[in-house]
Amino acid sequence: MSPPLADLSAPPAIRPSLAARLAARSGALTGSTAGLALGHAQANLAVLPAVYAADFLRFCQANPKPCPLLGVSEVGAWTIPSLGDDLDLRSDIPGYRIWRDGELVAEVDDASAFWRDDLVAFAIGCSYSFEEGLIAEDIPIRHIEEDVRVPMYRTSIDCTPAGVFSGRMVVSMRPLRPPHAIRAVQISSRYPAVHGAPVHLGLPHLIGIADLARPDYGDPVTVKDDEIPVFWACGVTPQSVIASARPSFAITHKPGTMLVTDRRNSDYAVI
Amino acid sequence: MSPPLADLSAPPAIRPSLAARLAARSGALTGSTAGLALGHAQANLAVLPAVYAADFLRFCQANPKPCPLLGVSEVGAWTIPSLGDDLDLRSDIPGYRIWRDGELVAEVDDASAFWRDDLVAFAIGCSYSFEEGLIAEDIPIRHIEEDVRVPMYRTSIDCTPAGVFSGRMVVSMRPLRPPHAIRAVQISSRYPAVHGAPVHLGLPHLIGIADLARPDYGDPVTVKDDEIPVFWACGVTPQSVIASARPSFAITHKPGTMLVTDRRNSDYAVI
CATH class of the missing domain: 3.30.2040.10 (PSTPO5379-like domain)
Structure with a gap:
């Protein structure tokens, strides 16, 4: 008689990329995301008022090597559905930087208090x-x-x-x-x-x-x-460019602490 | 009324790779083949007695970067059909080197006088x-x-x-x-x-x-x-290796004067 199969009545394990996001959201994870949820793509974040969105989109389009866009939010939305279920850009990254007029004014673990209805979020590929x-x-x-x-x-x-x-x-x-x-x-x-x-x-x-x-x-x-x-x-x-473009407001991730997405790295392989 | 089409009764132009081989065969071409028959793969040549063939094949298999095999002749044959129609390995290369016991003993424009029934020819990819x-x-x-x-x-x-x-x-x-x-x-x-x-x-x-x-x-x-x-x-x-292995006999191309094949370079592109 064969050994018993795995217990199929157990609930499915939580996806490791979501686990990383929930850990950041709860405040349990505040450091580097390197090595987390291996196999899943991580992303740099740049968040700008909608008035700058078209220029920044053109900048990314024209500079795909430093600024490869993985996803862009709707105006005012704090999620990018193509990058993950249950994804809250305001809190799912362990650390954020808040910029005003090109100056770094704060580093926070949760950006919810800074989010605005006119913001557009850009998720940019990560090494x-x-x-x-x-x-x-x-x-x-x-x-x-x-x-x-x-x-x-x-x-x-x-x-x-x-x-x-x-x-x-x-x-x-x-x-x-x-x-x-x-x-x-x-x-x-x-x-x-x-x-x-x-x-x-x-x-x-x-x-x-x-x-x-x-x-x-x-x-x-x-x-x-x-x-x-x-x-x-x-x-x-983009952080360097934002510092010199001096937009009225911006949010970025804190370097090394990235957005962990549900997308597989292999999704992005062209051959 | 449309202008007349090209004269379809004219004989088709000779394939440029065959033209290069025929020029070498006739003795009209004795120098470098660089730039000839653009788009067609050229090949290094190594010709050895059949007794060495299995070892040399294994050597090429084990060292595909310096010795990428494009084709191998039958024993005693002086052609490799997969590399070209009307291809005569004895004379279609502008210059040959003749080796005995690992020593270079002659450089000739036509190797026909040196060909033997026990030889195997190896065509090796070229930069x-x-x-x-x-x-x-x-x-x-x-x-x-x-x-x-x-x-x-x-x-x-x-x-x-x-x-x-x-x-x-x-x-x-x-x-x-x-x-x-x-x-x-x-x-x-x-x-x-x-x-x-x-x-x-x-x-x-x-x-x-x-x-x-x-x-x-x-x-x-x-x-x-x-x-x-x-x-x-x-x-x-392979010429360096033949010089040190000192096989009793070998023929190679003279560096820079290659076998021009009918195969397209693009045939060898993997993506």
Whole structure:
């Protein structure tokens, strides 16, 4: 006689992406979302008054590598149904930044008190998605090994301007041995919706980075003698652009604490 | 009334790949085949006595990046039907090298006098195929710009040995600006049957290359300050391996003068 099958009368386990959102919503989760709900895409958040929405949409359309749009809310809505059931953009991210006139004025765990009827929310792809593809092929990711935030740099690469939005691209950097760098190009090329292939590698000064040890965001990591720095367009670019466009109001996620969506990373693979 | 159509009674133009082969066969073409019959795959040639065939096939199978097999002849045959109609491996390549016991003993324009009933011919993919993909996207190829042979280097990368065949991988090098290097990885990844993606980039000393200005085969090219060297596995590897395996007899093509096949480069694109 066969062993008994699993108990089918038990309630289905909660989806891990929703579990992460509920943990943030309840205040139990306030730190990094790295490694949570593996397999599910995470997203950068940018929230702007509707008066800026058309310009920002055009900016994202014109700059798909730093600003790959995964979803956009209706005006005044605090959810994006295509990215998850039971998703509350006001509280499902562990940390938020509140901006007024381009100045960071507050960091909060719950943005509900700041939400307004005229806001539009933009969810932008995150490098966690392609990092999962690298990890799956045993390509070491230094900032994970060293348990710090990925180093990010403001570059000399101009984004294509759109309306009030313009500025330089922010990139994240991962040091890789050359064969891994080649493989990483192949792997991340499969994910154009989550930054896609690197934008640069090997010669940081060509994109205005003078010192890898001094990132503009995140933390420095070790670059070994047998490695080259590989640079990807980064979803922090919108925060840099918002800081210079100085819209009257904005909400963004706090870097490293992302929106965990119900979408699978594999949904975004083109081949 | 419509203008007259083209004269359909004219004989069809000869296929440009066959035209190149016939020019070599007649002795009219003795130099490089670079740029001939664009769109058609060209091939490296290695011809060995049948006693070595199983080992060499295993060597190619185990080392697909330097030795991507496009076709193998029957024993004693001097054609590979899948690669072209009216194809004579004894004379359709502009130049041949004759080897005895691993020593280069002759360079000839026609190998017919050396052909034997016990030979097996191996046609191996050539970088001209993926270079066409780079050129199509306006990625400059330095050795073409400077009108010299591509620089090639013996590396410290061991091929996987098979029977009597073993040795180090030979690579070709193209200096590229970093964004072009990334695009070149993407483009050449589409062509695994013609060397595929690069094997290395950026740090030549890691693969045993001390001085880019002193290639082991071909000619040196300029590497500019804003470029990194990108290395692809090279179809000259079998010649290096044959030189060290010292088979009793071998015929190869003379580097730069290739077999022009009827197959389209696009036949070898996987996506």
